[in-house]
Amino acid sequence: MPLFSAYQITLDDNELGNLVSIYDALPRFAWSGKTVRAVAEMTMVKEGTINGENFRIILKAVHLQKRLKVNGKVTKQVEAVGVFPGAREEFVEEALRKFSTQGNSKFNEAECSVQFSLYELQKELQSQKHTYTYAELREALNILSESSLTIQTRTADGEVIDIKSTYLPFLAIRSKNKKSSAYIDPADSDDPESAVQCKAVLHPLISRSISNGDYRLYQYATSMGLTNGIARVLFRMLSFKWRNASPSHPFTFSLIEFLSNTARGLSDRMPEDFRQMNIALDQLVKEKAIERYESTKIPKPRGKGALDYTYKLWPTNEFVTTIVKGHRAQSRREVQMIANRTR
Structure with missing residues (x-):
C-alpha cells in the first residue's frame, strides 16, 4: 500500500521515526504511582485539551503477582498489585513503533502489526541505552497487551474519537522450539539462542493515522535518549x-x-x-x-x-x-x- 510505504523509514534515516496525531499528544503512561494496591487506585483518569478540543483518558492497571521487598531486598513472598504502563512500557512501545517503520511490519486499514524477537527488541533498546532482561521485556509486553486504555476526544475537523483498547490489542509470544505460547520459562528466555518470537498489533489510532497519512517524522534516537x-x-x-x-x-x-x-x-x-x-x-x-x-x-x-x-x-x-x-x-x-x- 503506497501510504504505508511512505510511512516506512529508509536505512539512511535509521535515527528517525514517525509520530502520529492525537495518540502521541495524549498522556498515555504513568510517571509516578505506577504500582498500586487498593482497588480504588486501579483506574487513572486524565483530562485536558488538545488542539482546542477536550480529551479524556482512562487507564486501567494490570493485575500482577510481585515479590515483596523487605529493607530493599526481594523475598520469596508475593503480593497481588496493580501496575500501570510506565516509562519502561513507553520505551518498549516506541521501539515497536520503530520496528513498524522497517521491513518487519504489515499494514491494512484495520491494523498495523510488527514481528520481532525478544532478542531484537532487547538489542534495539540497548542501542538506545535502555537495558532490560528478557523477563522484564516480557512483563512490559504483557502490561501493554492487558492494560485497558480509553481515549475520548475530537479531531480538529470535529470527528468524534471514542476508542477503548489495550496498547497492543494482539500479542503472541512463542519460543523457537514451539513450547506453549502462553508461557515462556525464564530460564529459556534468558538464552538468546531460544530466539523467542513475537507478533504484536499496535494501537488502532496508529493504524488510523497511517491510513489518513496523518503522521510526522521525528528524531527517534533523541526521543529515546x-x-x-x-x-x-x-x-x-x-x-x-x-x-x-x-x-x-x-x-x-x-x-x-x-x-x-x-x-x-x-x-x-x-x-x-x-x-x-x-x-x-x-x-x-x-x-x-x-x-x-x-x-x-x-x-x-x-x-x-x-x-x-x-x-x-x-x-x-x-x-x-x-x-x-x-x-x-x-x-x-x-x-x-x-x-x-x-x-
Missing part, C-alpha cells in the same frame, strides 16, 4: 507542531497549559512546576534537541509570585533538518493520496 518524562512529551509536541522551526521562528508555550495536559499535571506550587519545567528543558538542550530557551514570568495581579510562565525555544540545526524532511515526506503523501482518490 530523554530520561525526563516532561522532556519526552515536550519533544514529541515540538516535533509535531513546530512546522516553521528556524532561528527566526522560536516556539512559544505556556507552562500551565502544557503541564496540565501531561501525566504529571500541575502541582499546588508554581515554583516547583517552574523548576521541573526547567529541568526538562535543560535536558533537551543537553541532548541537542533544542538550542536554547528563555522564560518570562507572568506575575500575579496581587502579591508576590508568578501566575504563569511563558517560554520561547530555539531549534538546533538537526531539528530543523528533520522538520524539512517531514515537509517533503508530507508533500509526497499528499500527492499519493490525491492519486489514490482519482484512480
Whole structure:
C-alpha cells in the first residue's frame, strides 16, 4: 500500500521515526504511582485539551503477582498489585513503533502489526541505552497487551474519537522450539539462542493515522535518549507542531497549559512546576534537541509570585533538518493520496 510505504523509514534515516496525531499528544503512561494496591487506585483518569478540543483518558492497571521487598531486598513472598504502563512500557512501545517503520511490519486499514524477537527488541533498546532482561521485556509486553486504555476526544475537523483498547490489542509470544505460547520459562528466555518470537498489533489510532497519512517524522534516537518524562512529551509536541522551526521562528508555550495536559499535571506550587519545567528543558538542550530557551514570568495581579510562565525555544540545526524532511515526506503523501482518490 503506497501510504504505508511512505510511512516506512529508509536505512539512511535509521535515527528517525514517525509520530502520529492525537495518540502521541495524549498522556498515555504513568510517571509516578505506577504500582498500586487498593482497588480504588486501579483506574487513572486524565483530562485536558488538545488542539482546542477536550480529551479524556482512562487507564486501567494490570493485575500482577510481585515479590515483596523487605529493607530493599526481594523475598520469596508475593503480593497481588496493580501496575500501570510506565516509562519502561513507553520505551518498549516506541521501539515497536520503530520496528513498524522497517521491513518487519504489515499494514491494512484495520491494523498495523510488527514481528520481532525478544532478542531484537532487547538489542534495539540497548542501542538506545535502555537495558532490560528478557523477563522484564516480557512483563512490559504483557502490561501493554492487558492494560485497558480509553481515549475520548475530537479531531480538529470535529470527528468524534471514542476508542477503548489495550496498547497492543494482539500479542503472541512463542519460543523457537514451539513450547506453549502462553508461557515462556525464564530460564529459556534468558538464552538468546531460544530466539523467542513475537507478533504484536499496535494501537488502532496508529493504524488510523497511517491510513489518513496523518503522521510526522521525528528524531527517534533523541526521543529515546530523554530520561525526563516532561522532556519526552515536550519533544514529541515540538516535533509535531513546530512546522516553521528556524532561528527566526522560536516556539512559544505556556507552562500551565502544557503541564496540565501531561501525566504529571500541575502541582499546588508554581515554583516547583517552574523548576521541573526547567529541568526538562535543560535536558533537551543537553541532548541537542533544542538550542536554547528563555522564560518570562507572568506575575500575579496581587502579591508576590508568578501566575504563569511563558517560554520561547530555539531549534538546533538537526531539528530543523528533520522538520524539512517531514515537509517533503508530507508533500509526497499528499500527492499519493490525491492519486489514490482519482484512480
